[in-house]
Amino acid sequence: MHRFVFFSIFFGLIFLNCEKGHLLTIAVGGAPNELDYWEKLIREFEERTGIKVKLIRQPTDTDQRRQSLIIPLKAKKPDPDVFLMDIAWLGGFAASGWLQALDDYVKRDTFDLTKFFKPVVTSVDIYEGALVALPVYIDCGLLYYRKDLLEKYGCPVPRTWEELLQVATLIQKKERTRNPRFYGFVWQGAQYEGLVCNFLEFITSAGGGLFDSLGNINLCSKTNIHALTFMKDLIHKYKISPPNTYTEMKEEEVRISFQNGDALFERNWPYAWKLHESNDSPVKGKIGVTLLPAFKTGKTASALGGWHIGISAYSDNKEQAWQLVKFILSYESQKRLAIDLGWNPGREDVYEDPELKHNLPHINVLKESFNHAVARPNVPYYTRLSQILQIYVNAAISGRMGPEEALKKAEEKMREIIHTYE
Amino acid sequence: MSREFRTALPFLLPLVFVVSVFMLFPVIGTFWMSLWQDVSFLPRKFVGLSHYLRLFRDTGFWQSAAFTLLFTFVSVAVETMLGLFMALLVNEQFRFRGLMRAVMLLPWAIPSVIGARIWQLIYRYDYGLANYVLQKISGKVVNWLGSSTGAFLSLIIADVWRTTPFVAIILLAGLQVIPDEIYRQAKVDGATLFQRFFRITLPLLKPILIVAVLFRTIDALRVFDIIYVITGGGPGGATTSLSLYGYKYFLLGDFGYGSAISISLFLLALFIALLYIKTGRFKEAVL
Incomplete structure (x- = not known):
C-alpha cells in the first residue's frame, strides 16, 4: 500500500x-x-x-x-x-x-x-x-581583409575571385616565411549549414544558382560546376585555403584563425567585426571589410x-x-x-x-x-535540401568526388526530395 | 489463479509497470508513428508500410546502416580485447591496484559528449594535440577527420577510449568469482599460463563476456553523441550512423520517416541480441 x-x-x-x-x-x-x-x-x-x-x-x-x-x-x-x-x-x-x-x-x-x-x-x-x-x-556574408598586409605588399582590395586568388597566393608565399601557419583565404567548408551559404555565394557570384529562371532545379550547370571546382581548387590546387576547411571550418574556427593573424582574407558574417576589433584581438585596427568578390561572369552575392x-x-x-x-x-x-x-x-x-x-x-x-x-530557398523542406547539398558539396571540396559528379548526384537527390514533400 | 501467482503479483507489478511505460510503449508508439505521414508541414495521413518501402530505395539509409554495422563490429571487437586485457591486469595482485582500478574507470565516468569534445580538440588540424605531437616527431601533420578512413578510425579510437573501462569492469567482476583453487590445481597438474587462460579463464568467463559484448553491441549500434560532436557525420556523409540519419529527419519535421528509421535500428539491435542469446546459449550462461 x-x-x-x-x-x-x-x-x-x-x-x-x-x-x-x-x-x-x-x-x-x-x-x-x-x-x-x-x-x-x-x-x-x-x-x-x-x-x-x-x-x-x-x-x-x-x-x-x-x-x-x-x-x-x-x-x-x-x-x-x-x-x-x-x-x-x-x-x-x-x-x-x-x-x-x-x-x-x-x-x-x-x-x-x-x-x-x-x-x-x-x-x-x-x-x-x-x-x-x-x-x-x-546577416550577410562579407569579406574581411588585412588592410596592413595589402598595403605592405601594395595589393588592391580584390573585386573578383581571380584577383583574390592572385593576391592571396602572392602574400601567402611571402608571409609563410614568418608564419608557417599562414593561409590566404579562410571560409566555412565543414559539413553544415554554413557551407551551403558559402556555396550559394560562390555559384551566384558566377552567375549560377540552385534553380533556373522558371524555378526548376538546375544544380548541375556549367557555371555551378565552375564555381564548385574553384572552391575545391582553393584548397587542393592553389592551396590558399587550409586542408581542414572541409572538416572543421565553421564560423568560429574561421574567425579565430583570422583573428590570430593566420589569414589574409576571411569570409564571415557581420558578428566577427566586433570581435576582431576587441581590445585583446591581435588584428585590431588592421582589418577592413568589403563585399564578397565575384567571378568575371557574375555579380557579388551575399547569403542572407x-x-x-x-x-x-x-x-x-x-x-x-x-x-x-x-x-x-x-x-x-x-x-x-x-x-x-x-x-x-x-x-x-x-x-x-x-x-x-x-x-x-x-x-x-x-x-x-x-x-x-x-536567400536560401524558402520551402518547408529546405533543411533536407540543405543536408543533401552539405553532403555533396563537402564531398566535392574534400576531393572525394568530382565536382560534376557531386552536383549531378545532389541534383538527383534534391529532385527526389521535392517529389516526396511537394 | 494459483496462490503462488497471487503472492508473486504485487512483486512483479512494479517491474511490469516500469518496463511497459519506459520500454514497451515507446517502441509501440514509435512504430505507430512510422505508419503515418507525419510531416509537420503536410496533412497527416495513414500510409501503412510505405515508409519501409522508401527505406529500401534510400541509398543514404543503406550507407548509414553499413557504416553503423562496421563501426559496431570494429569498436566492440577492439574494446572486448582491450577490456579483457585490462581486466586480467588489474585482477593480479600488485601495489596501487586500488588506485589503478579507479584511474582505469575515469574515461567511462566522463560524460560522453564532454569526452567527445576532448577528442575533437585533440584531432583539430591546426591546434590539436595529435598534430602537435606528430609535428614534433615527424615534422608532418595529418588531417585526421579529412578522409573517410581517417574519420572512421578517429571515431573508433575515441569510442574505444571511452568504453573499454566498461568492458573491463564487467569482466573484472567475472574474473573475481572464478575460484583460486582451480588455478592452483591446474598449476599442480602442470598447465602453462596459456593453457590456464584458454582452458579455465575463458570458458568460465564466457557467460559474463557475452553479457558485456551484448551490452556494448547494442550501445554501439545506436551511437550518436560522439559522431555528432566529432565529425557531424562528415566528411561528405561518410560517418553518418543510423541514429544520426534518423535525427536529421526529426529535425526536418518528418516524424513518420524518422520513426521508420528508428524502428529499423531497433529491429537490427533486436536481431543481433537474439543472435547472441541463441548462439551464446544465454540461458545456461546466466544460470
Missing part, C-alpha cells in the same frame, strides 16, 4: 511541475554576451509594462535551438510564447502552422512595417499572404541570414507576446542590439543613427551587402 502512495505522490509532483500558469515566456539562445543582452532587455520590458517574462535559455548551436522549439511546438505546448527563428527554418515553421499571423496586430496598432528592410520582409516573413515573423537582425521573431500559434498569451515583440523591435532596442552586440538590426531607420555610425564605421558596407543578398 505504501508503495502505491509513494508512486502517486511522486508522479503527482512531476505533473504539477509541468504547468506553471500563463507566464509569458521567450526562448532565445546564443553566446553568453548575447544572453546578457536579452536578459537586460527583458528586465527593462518588465519594469516598463509590469508584465512578467521568463527567459528560456537555449544553446548557441542553431540546430539545437531549432530542436528545442520543434518539440514543444509539435506537442502544441503554450510555451514558449515568443521565440527567435533562423531564416533557414522559418518557412518550415510557417508551413507547419506553428506561427501566429501578425497582420491584425500590425493593423490595429498601426505598426509601421516600412521601417524594416522590405526585400527581407517580403521574401521571408510573409508566408502565403500572412505576416508570420519580423526580422530582429539580418539572420534571425526573426515570431509568436507561437499555441501561445496562451498572445496579446502580451505581441507587446514584447513590439518592444524588441523598437528603435531603441534595435539600436542597442547593434551597439552592444555589433549585429545588424532588421530596422532600416536605425542605420541612419549618428551614434550607430560612429560605433560601426562599416555600417554602409553592411547596408549595401543587403542589396546583393541571395
Whole structure:
C-alpha cells in the first residue's frame, strides 16, 4: 500500500511541475554576451509594462535551438510564447502552422512595417499572404581583409575571385616565411549549414544558382560546376585555403584563425567585426571589410541570414507576446542590439543613427551587402535540401568526388526530395 | 489463479509497470508513428508500410546502416580485447591496484559528449594535440577527420577510449568469482599460463563476456553523441550512423520517416541480441 502512495505522490509532483500558469515566456539562445543582452532587455520590458517574462535559455548551436522549439511546438505546448527563428527554418515553421499571423496586430496598432528592410520582409516573413515573423537582425556574408598586409605588399582590395586568388597566393608565399601557419583565404567548408551559404555565394557570384529562371532545379550547370571546382581548387590546387576547411571550418574556427593573424582574407558574417576589433584581438585596427568578390561572369552575392521573431500559434498569451515583440523591435532596442552586440538590426531607420555610425564605421558596407543578398530557398523542406547539398558539396571540396559528379548526384537527390514533400 | 501467482503479483507489478511505460510503449508508439505521414508541414495521413518501402530505395539509409554495422563490429571487437586485457591486469595482485582500478574507470565516468569534445580538440588540424605531437616527431601533420578512413578510425579510437573501462569492469567482476583453487590445481597438474587462460579463464568467463559484448553491441549500434560532436557525420556523409540519419529527419519535421528509421535500428539491435542469446546459449550462461 505504501508503495502505491509513494508512486502517486511522486508522479503527482512531476505533473504539477509541468504547468506553471500563463507566464509569458521567450526562448532565445546564443553566446553568453548575447544572453546578457536579452536578459537586460527583458528586465527593462518588465519594469516598463509590469508584465512578467521568463527567459528560456537555449544553446548557441542553431540546430539545437531549432530542436528545442520543434518539440514543444509539435506537442502544441503554450510555451514558449515568443521565440527567435533562423531564416533557414522559418518557412518550415510557417508551413507547419506553428506561427501566429501578425497582420491584425500590425493593423490595429498601426505598426509601421516600412521601417524594416522590405526585400527581407517580403521574401521571408510573409508566408502565403500572412505576416508570420519580423526580422530582429539580418546577416550577410562579407569579406574581411588585412588592410596592413595589402598595403605592405601594395595589393588592391580584390573585386573578383581571380584577383583574390592572385593576391592571396602572392602574400601567402611571402608571409609563410614568418608564419608557417599562414593561409590566404579562410571560409566555412565543414559539413553544415554554413557551407551551403558559402556555396550559394560562390555559384551566384558566377552567375549560377540552385534553380533556373522558371524555378526548376538546375544544380548541375556549367557555371555551378565552375564555381564548385574553384572552391575545391582553393584548397587542393592553389592551396590558399587550409586542408581542414572541409572538416572543421565553421564560423568560429574561421574567425579565430583570422583573428590570430593566420589569414589574409576571411569570409564571415557581420558578428566577427566586433570581435576582431576587441581590445585583446591581435588584428585590431588592421582589418577592413568589403563585399564578397565575384567571378568575371557574375555579380557579388551575399547569403542572407539572420534571425526573426515570431509568436507561437499555441501561445496562451498572445496579446502580451505581441507587446514584447513590439518592444524588441523598437528603435531603441534595435539600436542597442547593434551597439552592444555589433549585429545588424532588421530596422532600416536605425542605420541612419549618428551614434550607430560612429560605433560601426562599416555600417554602409553592411547596408549595401543587403542589396546583393541571395536567400536560401524558402520551402518547408529546405533543411533536407540543405543536408543533401552539405553532403555533396563537402564531398566535392574534400576531393572525394568530382565536382560534376557531386552536383549531378545532389541534383538527383534534391529532385527526389521535392517529389516526396511537394 | 494459483496462490503462488497471487503472492508473486504485487512483486512483479512494479517491474511490469516500469518496463511497459519506459520500454514497451515507446517502441509501440514509435512504430505507430512510422505508419503515418507525419510531416509537420503536410496533412497527416495513414500510409501503412510505405515508409519501409522508401527505406529500401534510400541509398543514404543503406550507407548509414553499413557504416553503423562496421563501426559496431570494429569498436566492440577492439574494446572486448582491450577490456579483457585490462581486466586480467588489474585482477593480479600488485601495489596501487586500488588506485589503478579507479584511474582505469575515469574515461567511462566522463560524460560522453564532454569526452567527445576532448577528442575533437585533440584531432583539430591546426591546434590539436595529435598534430602537435606528430609535428614534433615527424615534422608532418595529418588531417585526421579529412578522409573517410581517417574519420572512421578517429571515431573508433575515441569510442574505444571511452568504453573499454566498461568492458573491463564487467569482466573484472567475472574474473573475481572464478575460484583460486582451480588455478592452483591446474598449476599442480602442470598447465602453462596459456593453457590456464584458454582452458579455465575463458570458458568460465564466457557467460559474463557475452553479457558485456551484448551490452556494448547494442550501445554501439545506436551511437550518436560522439559522431555528432566529432565529425557531424562528415566528411561528405561518410560517418553518418543510423541514429544520426534518423535525427536529421526529426529535425526536418518528418516524424513518420524518422520513426521508420528508428524502428529499423531497433529491429537490427533486436536481431543481433537474439543472435547472441541463441548462439551464446544465454540461458545456461546466466544460470
